[in-house]
Amino acid sequence: MAKRSLQASTEGIRKAKQAFKRKGWTQEYLAAEVGLETRQAIWKFFTGKRIDRHVFNDICFALELDISEIAQPLSADESGFLDIPANLSLEIETLVKKLRSLYQENIQAQCGTVQILDVAQPIQFKDIYVDVEILEEINSRRWLEIKKFPQVWMKENNCLGVADWPQSRGSGMEAVKKYTKLMVLGKPGSGKTTFLQAIANNCNLGLFQPDYLPIFVRLKDFAEDLRGRTQISLSNYLYESFINLGIHEQELTTVFAHGRALILLDGLDEVVEQDSDKIIHKIRQFTEKFYKNKIIITCRLGIQNYKFHGFTEVEIANFRKPQIANFAEKWFCSVAKHPPGVAQDLASRFVQKLELIENLQFLDLAATPILLNFICLIYQFNEDLPVNRAEFYKQVLDLLLIRWDEAKGIQRDEFYPNFSLIHKIKLLSHIAAITFPKSSYFQPESHLCQLITDYLVHNFNTSNDTTALQLESAYLLQAIEIQHGLLVQRARGIYSFSHISLQQYLTAREIVANINTQNIAELMNHLNEKYWWEVFLLIATMLKPADELFKAMKEKIDNLSVKNAKLHNFLTWLTQKAAVVNTSYHAASVRAFYFTIAIPSEYALACSQELAILLDHHLAGNLAGDLALDLALIHGLTVSLGINSEIFLARFSALSLALDLKHLLATQPDLQKSLQEIKNQLPSPSQGGDFLKSWWQENGKNWTEALRDWMITTRQIGHNWRFNQKDLHDIQQYWDANKLLLDCLQSPTDVSPNLRNYLEKSLFLPKEIQLETGDEN
Numbered sequence: 001m002a003k004r005s006l007q008a009s010t011e012g013i014r015k016a017k018q019a020f021k022r023k024g025w026t027q028e029y030l031a032a033e034v035g036l037e038t039r040q041a042i043w044k045f046f047t048g049k050r051i052d053r054h055v056f057n058d059i060c061f062a063l064e065l066d067i068s069e070i071a072q073p074l075s076a077d078e079s080g081f082l083d084i085p086a087n088l089s090l091e092i093e094t095l096v097k098k099l100r101s102l103y104q105e106n107i108q109a110q111c112g113t114v115q116i117l118d119v120a121q122p123i124q125f126k127d128i129y130v131d132v133e134i135l136e137e138i139n140s141r142r143w144l145e146i147k148k149f150p151q152v153w154m155k156e157n158n159c160l161g162v163a164d165w166p167q168s169r170g171s172g173m174e175a176v177k178k179y180t181k182l183m184v185l186g187k188p189g190s191g192k193t194t195f196l197q198a199i200a201n202n203c204n205l206g207l208f209q210p211d212y213l214p215i216f217v218r219l220k221d222f223a224e225d226l227r228g229r230t231q232i233s234l235s236n237y238l239y240e241s242f243i244n245l246g247i248h249e250q251e252l253t254t255v256f257a258h259g260r261a262l263i264l265l266d267g268l269d270e271v272v273e274q275d276s277d278k279i280i281h282k283i284r285q286f287t288e289k290f291y292k293n294k295i296i297i298t299c300r301l302g303i304q305n306y307k308f309h310g311f312t313e314v315e316i317a318n319f320r321k322p323q324i325a326n327f328a329e330k331w332f333c334s335v336a337k338h339p340p341g342v343a344q345d346l347a348s349r350f351v352q353k354l355e356l357i358e359n360l361q362f363l364d365l366a367a368t369p370i371l372l373n374f375i376c377l378i379y380q381f382n383e384d385l386p387v388n389r390a391e392f393y394k395q396v397l398d399l400l401l402i403r404w405d406e407a408k409g410i411q412r413d414e415f416y417p418n419f420s421l422i423h424k425i426k427l428l429s430h431i432a433a434i435t436f437p438k439s440s441y442f443q444p445e446s447h448l449c450q451l452i453t454d455y456l457v458h459n460f461n462t463s464n465d466t467t468a469l470q471l472e473s474a475y476l477l478q479a480i481e482i483q484h485g486l487l488v489q490r491a492r493g494i495y496s497f498s499h500i501s502l503q504q505y506l507t508a509r510e511i512v513a514n515i516n517t518q519n520i521a522e523l524m525n526h527l528n529e530k531y532w533w534e535v536f537l538l539i540a541t542m543l544k545p546a547d548e549l550f551k552a553m554k555e556k557i558d559n560l561s562v563k564n565a566k567l568h569n570f571l572t573w574l575t576q577k578a579a580v581v582n583t584s585y586h587a588a589s590v591r592a593f594y595f596t597i598a599i600p601s602e603y604a605l606a607c608s609q610e611l612a613i614l615l616d617h618h619l620a621g622n623l624a625g626d627l628a629l630d631l632a633l634i635h636g637l638t639v640s641l642g643i644n645s646e647i648f649l650a651r652f653s654a655l656s657l658a659l660d661l662k663h664l665l666a667t668q669p670d671l672q673k674s675l676q677e678i679k680n681q682l683p684s685p686s687q688g689g690d691f692l693k694s695w696w697q698e699n700g701k702n703w704t705e706a707l708r709d710w711m712i713t714t715r716q717i718g719h720n721w722r723f724n725q726k727d728l729h730d731i732q733q734y735w736d737a738n739k740l741l742l743d744c745l746q747s748p749t750d751v752s753p754n755l756r757n758y759l760e761k762s763l764f765l766p767k768e769i770q771l772e773t774g775d776e777n
Contacts, residue, residue, distance in 0.1 A: 005050040005051055012070035096212070099242070104204055116335060125198070133172060176209070180293075200214045218266050259294075354366060390505065428486060436503055456476075477495070509542070524552050582626050586760075600723065603728060615763070678703075
């Protein structure tokens with residue numbers, strides 16, 4: 001006992017009592033300041049009894065006393081055991097260098113490598129880390145009204161996104177330089193721990209804050225080690241990591257007292273609730289006692305029940321595209337172990353894939369480092385992004401709900417009595433499915449709490465105490481944000497799902513779980529709402545079988561054409577034209593081809609061959625004769641329609657070239673001759689600009705109509721459909737719905753072969769012709 005304890009001398013007791021009197025404290029207050037649960041050790045201190053030397057030191061520090069003036073001198077044996085250095089008045093610079101040198105290997109062992117999820121071996125930190133950026137304005141602290149919040153916007157096709165609220169970003173390392181006390185907040189998997197590791201590594205290597213002693217602490221470990229040791233302070237705990245290095249406690253205390261330590265406290269949110277108050281108290285004591293030091297604490301967003309005095313709060317920002325590209329290249333090099341050149345090429349192709357319109361959901365998820373790592377892992381094995389998105393989103397949920405905490409050894413507090421994993425997923429699905437149909441991406445906290453209350457009432461034996469239910473719902477909402485980050489607070493009292501793609505998946509999951517004829521009919525009301533497309537694709541993949549869904553989609557599409565007479569007539573012509581074309585292409589592909597070349601040239605859909613090629617990839621090569629000729633003639637007509645008298649001379653060569661189709665008409669001399677006769681009606685450029693201008697002014701319209709009439713008579717193309725804006729809107733909806741149907745068919749779906757064959761063959765056919773040519777059953 002004597003070897004680990006100290007006692008106050010008679011003179012020391014006198015000085016201590018004087019200092020205690022000046023403070024005006026009670027013994028209970030002093031005990032609390034030192035971190036003791038009882039005042040027994042305080043009583044022993046003032047009565048000259050031996051107490052633990054850690055506690056003795058803390059009491060002296062709290063009373064602003066010099067330990068050497070208070071403590072009873074040690075015997076020779078005790079001094080030898082404690083290895084008290086002969087000269088504690090070493091210059092601080094020398095002392096910091098000494099401790100840095102002795103502690104360097106410990107920091108390297110703690111922070112020099114990272115263990116990446118689903119990767120067997122640890123990775124050198126420097127080989128994978130990407131600098132983080134921070135937001136100095138915490139999103140959840142902003143006072144915004146929903147009506148003024150950035151609106152959900154449609155990118156193109158079927159991908160949604162949320163407009164970024166304009167906010168400046170800054171370097172994380174610059175923030176550490178700028179602020180002495182820093183609370184770093186972030187969503188799960190946003191890179192908080194790796195950011196602290198980067199600070200520790202850079203400090204350890206002398207690249208950043210080289211005049212400080214870096215000390216890295218996982219607060220979860222501190223909390224667990226503290227159990228049963230109520231009298232240990234954070235400074236005592238930190239000293240224990242130095243004790244085997246030949247460093248005396250007073251040396252470390254001297255560094256703390258001079259403010260030359262860089263204390264990195266990781267994962268305040270990982271401390272279980274039963275230990276939380278105690279750990280916060282220990283941190284507060286340390287930060288107030290050793291206030292000169294640089295101290296950085298990390299914590300998940302949503303934990304706002306305690307603030308440390310003097311700390312600046314910042315939020316880790318999502319990755320931007322350059323960070324995603326940088327991380328991917330490092331990942332393919334250090335994790336997948338490809339040579340640098342190969343890794344760079346893989347990363348380039350990976351990012352190009354992410355930027356495709358159909359993959360923007362993955363790009364959105366990749367902004368979170370933990371999910372970016374997961375996507376890189378999938379890409380490494382397949383050199384492609386996941387085809388079965390429903391299964392991918394299921395794995396993402398599993399990662400955020402279970403595996404990330406399991407990998408870090410974190411035991412989270414229970415949400416609610418008997419609130420299992422399946423209840424978490426059902427609740428999130430319930431919220432998603434109610435809010436998504438209204439395209440209300442942002443939700444007031446009160447509405448989400450009401451939805452949670454409804455879920456609790458229907459699934460648990462809850463009390464009828466409205467106030468209690470409201471409090472429990474608010475607690476559940478906060479727990480979901482803190483523990484899993486699936487719902488996040490975008491501004492004060494305004495929430496949304498962390499990623500729209502996950503809201504779409506959860507909506508699809510809820511619909512599939514409750515699928516019936518009525519639900520399918522209600523779902524069809526959203527067929528032409530683009531932000532629902534991903535939900536349709538997911539439902540088509542998740543339903544086993546999906547036949548009823550496809551039948552309902554097909555019926556809805558056919559009804560679109562019935563409601564508009566011009567669209568119906570257009571489809572009738574389309575069917576007749578495609579039937580006489582001499583080609584081996586897929587019939588629906590031919591109809592898709594002619595559908596777009598017949599649309600007015602100024603319309604966005606005109607001449608888009610994406611869907612035609614999707615149906616038959618052979619169209620991507622050299623077009624068959626009939627299709628090539630018709631496409632060229634449509635181009636010639638379009639050139640002519642775009643000419644006026646002022647530009648006729650300038651556009652004459654383009655028109656002449658567009659109608660020079662001898663290579664396409666080599667086997668059809670009669671057509672070539674009749675087309676040449678129409679061309680021969682044009683004046684010669686040698687007749688001069690004024691003549692050409694006058695000629696086109698008088699004859700251009702009739703000449704163009706003659707060309708159109710010839711195309712209609714000989715090739716059944718070039719009709720002037722006289723579509724108005726309503727017609728064009730209906731045509732676009734019809735096209736989009738057919739494309740969605742085809743996308744669903746080409747996803748990993750469970751649909752009967754006969755129905756699949758019928759659906760593919762009947763694309764872009766009027767309903768009455770479908771009934772004549774085939775049976776969907």
